[in-house]
Amino acid sequence: MSVSGCNDFFYFDRLKLAIESAMGLSRRFLSLVVDIRIPGAQSLCFVDLTRHKLFNSIPALPLNINTSESEGPQETTLPAGNPKNGMRRIRLPAPGINLRSSAVGFDWYMDCFPLAGGNLLCTDQSGRATLFNADTRSVESMPYLHKPKSLPVSISVPWADDNDGGVSVFIMERAPRLEQGDARALSSQFEAFTYCRPSTHSTKFWQHQLLPPPPFICNPKYYVDTSARPRIRSYAVLGGGSQVCMSVDRAGTYSLDTVTHTWTQIGDWILPFVGKVEYVPELKLWFGICAKDMQLGAADLSTMDMDSQPQLVDTWKEFEAPQEWTEVQPSQLVNLGSGRFCIARFFRTPSLMSLFDSDGLDEEYFTVLTGVDVVRCVRDGNGTANINDGNEKVELRMIKHNSRRHMSYGGDGTIKLVF
Template identity: 35%
Template structure:
């Protein structure tokens, strides 16, 4: 049985874009340039039409829109990574290359200090929220430092803290716990759809301590699918097959199915499958393509965000070559576009197959190449 019941719909999707160096953000005592990371809140609730959507436009049609202003800008000496602490909490964890973390609550517009990871992870890391905890896995390593959890612990009563002066923590806080390393040995980053050496991953099973984390990886001897039992804190290999999707698969309790972007011949299509008790590659149900970009647009990356109740936001980023006149000749440059689309998976009636309903799409233009996180 899978975790979770009916989920409330998320109103916002968070887009973080690595920006150029900003002189105004430079510390007067810092002689080095810092990287900036701008976070924006995109209100996706307006992407959906109710009670019924209007007739869908042609797939090639999207609405040009302007990105909202950044709600916060992070600054770091080098690379950073961003993780959603929990689907229902909407808090974002920012991690730098040394494992230092900061927790940001966009709804309250507040910053909270968070514990430094027990061991820095090679970024981008795999992150999976389970209950109040966040599991973080280095996708390129299998040593004793590659896997840990950011665990939430309520503080003890004040009178206990006063009397013991010992191990009881008076405050509610998160703590880092190292976890057993996986049994595989990452071999290369060439695995199709890989984030490092990991192709697809998901949370399977009950909620809290009874959940399992499933990953498909490419190691030195080939590919395989493994799971980590959060209760027993032990790894199990399920077979030499791989999960038929890439990135994170989201569980939808209304249909008792997992949804992700496919990694097969219909690459990057929304797909559904059943992971409960899977002892072999699960059968995949592919849906139609929600977007048909112009022919000269090259797909760079895709992201799937579950909003709740079978509704999703699919974000795709494209590069388009353009000619720029320079001194009476034409030089080539690249423009970047991000298209965010609201889609809904529905069952028309009892016994009928699931179908995908496309809602609104918005297109955002970026000035140059970008590095993005969609949460």
């Protein structure tokens, strides 16, 4: 894997920090991994939220409890006629850095995994791993994967009891194959990188190890349907970093102890989300994209057992897509801190290109980015809801801000990942 630039290794002239605290409680920059239509190559871009205005100021006056979220501070993004014409368009800035997979084999590809602090871990078809560090504006080599992953998921977990910046990164096959033998044996389908300072060393460095697989991987009953393996549908960090939880279609929900690396089945049910689920400590809830209707949802995952499947506390629709728009890949949720989120949705829509075309129709692909806040509102005696005030009955409200669209397959690339 290489990093392109003026000396073919590094390119930091336009590099910006992915995380800044310039706007109070939220981040200033939104990080994007962009496909630049070169085999095995990706670019990392940083969108300045102060310039593109995904977010307005939260209103100072109390919200009336009977007022719908649609009356909050937002733009009119979908007027009559062509709804795309009512949304401001984002043109991506110049890449902060360009990454490309190693020239090994004929099938070049790269997987990118967001980590805490705006960092980015990249792996390629050879198993080579590279870390982009947003704080130091540098790229460093990581230990190779024991085995390249075909469709991986990743989750990073800062060490809760470590003040020295320790972190673990778990990389897992999304649709793992059946394995024979003891579930306690190590599996190349589940691996971990750990950044720490061992007791015998004075500096921190990355270590790498295989993990035991979750129990269902060694149970043939979950693989009766040979046409579809069990698939990780959602995953989250629990217990302040002490556990990684994952829900698997047809196999239930499991937790991994991040210290002992032992698996426990929590229940036969699965979480009501798809993709990564984010914890917001200010609201004491976990947020994600709902599996049922793809809306933003919240649930309490603090207590779970075999008989108590978590239920959604509330859901919100931040974007109403026209009927002719088709989502082409799963939506992505970015936790910007303190109940502020960016939601990325990916669409395809028919487009009238030319009267002289043989059939007159073509398709357009684009990404819609929407900024929202989820806040606590407390009902008072006057029938109003005061944001984050008091200890009475609390309700969650979504404040929808603005939506921006980016056309895919253009000169500045196609958005693949938002974090």
